[in-house]
Every structure is written in structure tokens, then in C-alpha cells.
Amino acid sequence: MITLFIAVPLVVVLILNLLPRKLANALSFWCGMALTVISGVYVLTTSQSSWLFGFDPVKRILNWEIVPSDLSAVMFVSIALVVFSAFWVGQYLFSDKNRQFIFNNLLLLCMVGMNGVVFSRDLFTLYVFLEIVAASSFILIALEKTKAGIEGAFKYVLLSAIATVLILSSIALLFMTCGSLDYHTVRACLTSGQLDAGASRFALFAVCLFVAGLFIKGGIVPFHGWLPDAYSSAPTAASVLLGGIVTKAAGVFTLVQLAQNVFGFDKPSPVLLGFGMLSIAVGAFAALGQKDFKRMLAYSSISQIGYIIIGLGSANVFGVVGAIFHIFNHSVFKTLLFVNAAAVEKQSGTVDMDRLGGLSNKMPVTGFTSVLAFLSTAGVPPLSGFWSKLLIILGVWQSGSPTVAIIAILLSLMTLAYFLSMQRRVFFGKLAAGLEEIREADFRALVPAVVLAVITLVIGLIFPWLLGTFLVPLESLL
């Protein structure tokens, strides 16, 4: 288990770099395919009991254990899915073999980092893996060495450094207070009530620092400044990865994990609800004004993360299950939209929506899958995004804030508004002048698009039957 998710990719990267370059170029893509498919299938087919797996020969430095948690399973599947798509898109977008190779390597490293974040059961281990994710993301953003790319990466480095400082100081403070960084111990220490008033205020301060750091990593308003630049200036293959999973794994999932397992947020939290609603609103309104396809998707991510946060803030079964499920859904539909953006960019040479139009006449698969993706984002049935939003809203409603729930529902109309405008300007309508020669993207962009579209549609249709078997056991979290 642990070897498959962390050691093997790491070793693969090492070996690939030792091999002759020509062979390694060809191999890197197929290694990535094999790893993502195997890990995805492994998670889905492994029964719960075999997840009980301890690994602690190096417990003093790195501590991880596999707990029987669907939370991790959902996350592993999402990671595998997004990395899988990113591999295909990288293959499709980069014509330079060398760059393709570097990209594939970084992708594998990033995957190691994200898997590690999910595995960690110790704050310091978590920190190490977060940094692996961040470091590989910096390079991915700046991969093409364009001015915009480097600027985007620089902003990300800067804000990420602040997040690092916050998280590290918080870890130090928690270590001082609790004497250990193990999740169980810290939780016991924070929730037992044995701390005196001073120490407990100290601990609260530490928790706040940590959460602020994660807010930056997750791109939650008002800490979102880096995100639109990073997403839109990165090569689109890297945007697939960033938009699809990186901020979710590094920021939001970690927040869910810590809030539930370590900090013990068991009461509805007005702070999380407030920040979540702010993200939803700001992201949606900002997205409405964008001309750049990828920038619009970036703001849409901010808005959708807001939904995850309010689900978490509701601190009840519906809300948290909805939040986790929305992480998965978001990684499916946002990846799909970025894959579509990659296809549009490569085929037409631009992502400026004012210069596009009527593309679904010439690119039917891309056009159709983008419709499914945006409807799922807007939470329109019969797509999977509807169910996760519904669970979140139910959770928020039951946590005693129906007004917040109603506002959140009505704000999803904004999601619909900006995506309708995107559809109108890019895909629906008459073909724009100068695009008569445009053709459908080749199979390397269509494979991930079709896979993701089928997933969002099928899960949307069979969800009521999934709820009882796969998602409700998540209840054990609470």
C-alpha cells in the first residue's frame, strides 16, 4: 500500500532519470499511466479491512498509518484521476519531448507529495509533504519560462512561503503545548480540557495560524490573490493538475482532515461558514467578469472551494460527507473543464473568449463534455455536482443556519450565469470568424475528457444507491 503510493513513484522518477533520455521519454508517460490506473483500481477494489496497516519503523521522524477511512480512499481516487488526465494533456500539449519529460517527472513527484499528505498522521510529516507538493507546483507553473508563467510562480512562491511560516510556527507552538505532533496525541491534548487557560489560548492561537496557512494554500478569499495568476499563466497541462487537485489536496482536504481528526471542530463554525460564503460570492462575481477562459475557471475554483468550506463548517454528517464528495466532484469537473480549455487553446491558439465562438460545431466532443462539466459545477441534476451541493446545503441547513443555506443555493445561480456566458462565447452559437479551419482535438485530449464526463454523469445517475454503500460510512469520521 504505502509502497505503491509513495515509494514506487519516487523510485520510478529516479530510474527514469538514470535511463538514456530517449527511452526515458517514451517510458515516462506509460509509467505514469500504469501508476495512476493501478492505484485508482487498487483503492476502489480493496476492502476496508486491509486498510488497517501500520507503518512505523521510522516513527520518530516520519509517522504515517493507514486508517480505515473512506476519506482517504476518495482522495486517492481523485488524485489518481487528475494526475491521469494531466498526463494525457501533457502528452497532447507539449511538442518539445524534453519538456514533456520534465513535466511527467514533476507530475509524479507532485503525486507522491499529495499521496503523502493524505497518508500523514503527524503534523510534521504533513508539512514535509505539503512542501513537496508546493515545490513541484512552482516549477510546473514556470515550466514554459514565459514572463507570465514566472510571475505566476513567483506570486505562488511568495504566498506559499508565508503559509509555510504560519504552518511551521503553528507546529512549533503545538509541539510546545502538547509535547507531540501525532494526530491522536494533539487531539487528545486539545480536546481533553486539561490545558490551563493560558495554554489553551496559546493552542487556539496555534490552530488559527495553521488554519490561516491552509487557507492560503487552498486559495480561500481573502487569501486567494495568487490563485488566478498561477492557474491562468501556468501551461494548461499544469493548470489541470493545479485546478483539479493540488489546492484541494494541500489546502482543503488537509483542513477537513485536521478539523475533524485533530482540532476537533465538532460544533458548527461561524468562521468557516463566513469564509466559505465570502469565497463563494467573491469567486462567482469575479468569474463573471473574466475574458480569459482559464482565469474564469480559476475564479470558479475559488467559488467552489467555498462550498466545500461551508460543508465543513456545518460540522454534521451531511455537510462533511458533502464536502468530501464535493472535493471529488470538483476534481472531476474542474479537471474536465481545464482539459477542454487545453483542447481549445491548442486547436485555436487562444483562450480569449471574445475571439472564440461556436466551437462545438467543429469540436463536438469537447463542446459536449464542457456542457456536462459546467452543469455539474453549477449543481444541476442529473450530474454528480448536484448531489454534493445538495448534501452540503442540507448539512448547513441542519446546523442551524437556513439563511446561509438559502444564500448558498441562490449563489449557485451565479455559477450558472458565468458558465452560460462562457458557453455562449466559446462553444454554443455561430462559429467565430477566423476559426473555419479548426478541428477537433486529437485522442490525447479526448480520452481524459470522455472518461471524466462519463464519471460525472454516471455518478450523478446512480448516486442514491452509492450514498448508502460508499459515502455514509464516512459518518464514522464524526
Place this chain on the structure above:
Amino acid sequence: MTVEYLLFCLVAVPFFGSLFLPVLGKINERLRNIAALALMLCSLGMSCALLQVIASDQNVVFTMGGVTLFYADKLAIFMALVSQSLGSIIILYSFGYIKNYEHRNEYYFMVVLFLAAMMGLIFSSNLLWIYFFWEITAIVCWRLIGFFREKEYVLRADKAFFITVFGALMMLCGFLMIYSRTGTFDMQEIKAWCAINGSIPDLAVMFILFGILSKSATLPLHTWLADAGVAPSPVTALLHAAVLVKIGVYVFARLFVATFTINEIWHEVVPWIAAASAIVSACAALVENDIKRIVAYSTVSQLAFILLGLATGNNTGIVGGLLYILMHGIAKAGLFLCAGVVEHETHNKDIRKMGGLIKTMPITAVSFALCAFSVMGIPPFGGFFSKYMVITGTIDSGQIAVGLTFVAGAFLTLAYLLRAFARVFLGVSRAADDGHGLPREGSPVMVFSVALLAALSLLSGVLIQPSFQFAQSAVQQMLSR
């Protein structure tokens, strides 16, 4: 095969079948057309088979893997039969109409998917499923209104989608409110809950009404229908006017008449909303010059009659409302298809530039007149009986003023439909010769569909007895607690 599976297949066959239509279309156009019609007829056949069971006061419930999906009673089967028959005629008419346009595969896929989603909605046993299928119909409409891809049409499609989704989200808020009160989305359980605890919260009723008004294009959320009626082919316009907008009134009947107990005040408020809607849109129809806009506004106006009938809360009114769903569906479908034939042949929608068409297109003209008579409520057409019962029901419930307003609305209907008929079919031709030559009668399939609908509106009035009795027993079942 047991009856439960019949109910499931009724929805599932067209729903999943529609996915294969684009594939079939790639192989052979004719095959796809026939397959589309076959899917609808198959579904219609299953409804007829189900009718045998339901008519004997036996309700059918379909459960799958512990999730209750569909529930069929008399109201549902009545609605299903109406929409399936109209849907089959629409598909038949499309054979002639749509063959010259692009994106035919998408068209058939969307129309069949729409009708399937409509079936799903009608038989939903649960508020969430209603919402689920409701939104599918909204998506399909969005694609169909923007079908020709002109910028203006796509904008109108976006408008329609936006308004209906807004309504649907409000409705979802209402559903959640009911859930938070009753702890269930299942309509049978909510009915039981209402029997013990009295009426559901007024705020929830208001939220759900938003959804119903937006879908049924009733004031103040009616604006999208006129635009949707103008933009695309008359076939899709018809789909909206004759079938889609009935979703809203059906849900009204299903929730507020058959399931929930609501506060008395709503039986007074909703008729007034309907009255305002009827008068305003009738006046709009009176001054419009675009033939399809006239018919679209007429739809808004007539829907108010249906809503009024259902909202009166007494037996006569509700039976009238239900019957008018049927009668209006047939007659309005006929009007739209006639307008379609006229537009298709004259390449014009402005009634000021038409005239004298009765000489060249006699069958269309007569069909238009017959359908118009039914909508106006002239005996012995079907429209007369239903309108009469709706207004009687209103008077019975003591709302004389509303009743009188609707009588005025009925006069306005008479005025604008006669005006349209006179301008289009009578007098001398005012068309500038645009090189198309004299307009001729439409293609045989199109004229056949039109004539069929006209004959049906006459027959449904002359032979009112069976449909009346069925509506009567459906209402008894709905009102029994």
C-alpha cells in the same frame, strides 16, 4: 413482467433510448427518426397498459435497491397520457419540419430526452426526484431554444434557462424547508405528516410557487416564454407551449392539491396571481404582430386558467383545470403547428405582411380556426367545457371578482385569436413578392399532424364523457385523505 417494472420502463426506455439516437443518426437518418417515434410510442403503449391497473383504484410504486423511485396514480397517468400523445405528434411533425436544418441528431436526442424526463417528473415519488427531472427538462429547453445557434437565440435560451433555474432553486429551498420540518422528501410520508400536523409553512409554499410560476410562465416570471416561442422552430416552441409549461401546473396539482395541506390564504392569493397573468398576457397578445409571439402570450394567458382551476380547491374547479391541461395541450399544439406551417411556407412571422392564405393553404387555415375555437372556449369544443368548469369552480368558492376577471380574459382570448386569424388567413395578400413564389400548403406529414390535432380538439369536446369521468375520478383520488 410485473406492473412495477412497466412503470420503470415507461421512463427508462425513452430516457436511455434517447442516448442512442445520435449514434443511429450517424448510421441512417430514417432509422433514427423511426426509432425516436418508436421510443415514444412504446412509452405511450406502456402508459395505456398501466392505465388498466390504475383505473381500478390501485396505485403502483416502483422501488429499486431500497430507493423509492416512481409512484403512479390517476393524476400521474392522466398527465402522462396527455404529454406522450402530444409528444408523439410532435416527433411525427418533426420528420417534415426539421429535415432541412443542421444538428438533427441533437434535435431528436433532446426531444426524446425531454419527454422522458417529463415522464420521470410526472411519476416521481419524491420531492428530490421532481427537482432532478425538472432540471433535466430545463437543460433540454436551453439547448432547443438556442438550437439555431444565432447569437440572439442563444441569448434568449440563456435567459429562459436562467429564469427557470432561478425558479427551480427557489423551489429547492422550499423542498429543503419542508424536509427540515418533516424529515422526509417522500411525498406519501409528507401527506401522512400533513394529516397529523396540519399545513406546511407558508414560506415553503411561497418558495415552491416561485418554481411553479417560472416553469409555467406565469406573471411575473413569464417573460422567457414569449422569447422562447419566437426564437427557434415552431416544433420546439410547441414543445414549450403545449407540454413543458404544463410541468409547473402539474407540480402544483401534485403538491398543493394532492399531497400537502396548505394554508387557506393560498386559495385566495394564487387565483389573483393567475388573474393578473391572464389579463396582462391577453393584452400583450392583442397588440403583438408576430404570429408566434401571439400564440406564446396566449399560452401564458390560458395557463392562468389552468392554475386558477387547480387553485380553487373545490372539485369542479380542479376537474376543469385538469381537463384544460388536455384540451389546451391539443389546441395549442395545433395553433403552433399551424403557425409553423405558415412560417415555413411564407418565410415570414409578421401578421401585417400576410393575408388571404386561406385560398392557398385551406387545410391549415381550417385547422387553425378549429383549434382557435377550442382555446376561445366555444361550444362544443373541448376548451368550452373546461373553461366553464374552471369559472364555475371559482364562483362556487365565493370569489366572484376573480371569476369575472377571467370572463373578461376569455373575451380577450376571443379578440386576439380572431384578429390573428383574420390577418393571416382572410382578406387579400399583403406580402411583398420576395421571390419565393406563392405560399403553398405544407408537406403532407405536417398538414396531417395539424389536421389531426384540429380533429382531436373537436372530438375531445363532442366526446367529453370519458376524459371527464377519468378526470373526475382522479380528482376524487387526489382529494381523499
